[in-house]
Amino acid sequence: MSAHGDVDLGHTVAGWTGTVVACAGTAGAGAALCAAWAPGIWLGLGVVAVGALVTWVLHL
Template sequence: MSGIHGDYDMGHTVAGWTGVGIALTGFAGAGAALCAAWLPGVWIGLGVTALGGLVSWALHLAGWGKPSGVRPREQWDWRVKDPMTGHGDCLGCRLAGRRAGSAARGPAARRPALVPAHRTAALAQADRTPA
């Protein structure tokens, strides 16, 4: 059965499995509450299901997820924590305001401060130094 997918990264990550576990628990709880005709339990279960998605996203942003698409084989290990700088083409990273490689460029890649020509050199230097 393991050879059915060939040599493909299925994306097993801590973020993915934790989110699925929480969502499955919420879904099962909502189903049990529905069978017991307990309406508040249905809403609680649906809330736990939604919480699973939020927990998965938070763990992804904390570095326990994976980028969209196929990863190289050396990154298949669940301990690889690479999204700290944001994944390219990743909806979760874009929703969080992360751009792929934005933190990897570091402070040296910042744009230089624009200073009007009439300012003195001392004031221009004061504008460029970080506070």
């Protein structure tokens, strides 16, 4: 049993928004890796972290 009751298993606005933001971050980090641009890799990973934060805030 979940601490928050029934969970919709990711079929929520929070789940989809976090997924889209995280995918954008990984795509950006991957492109920066191919371009050998180190700051872009960190920027992309930062976007992934923001995606996790956005998901957490929206699920509240």
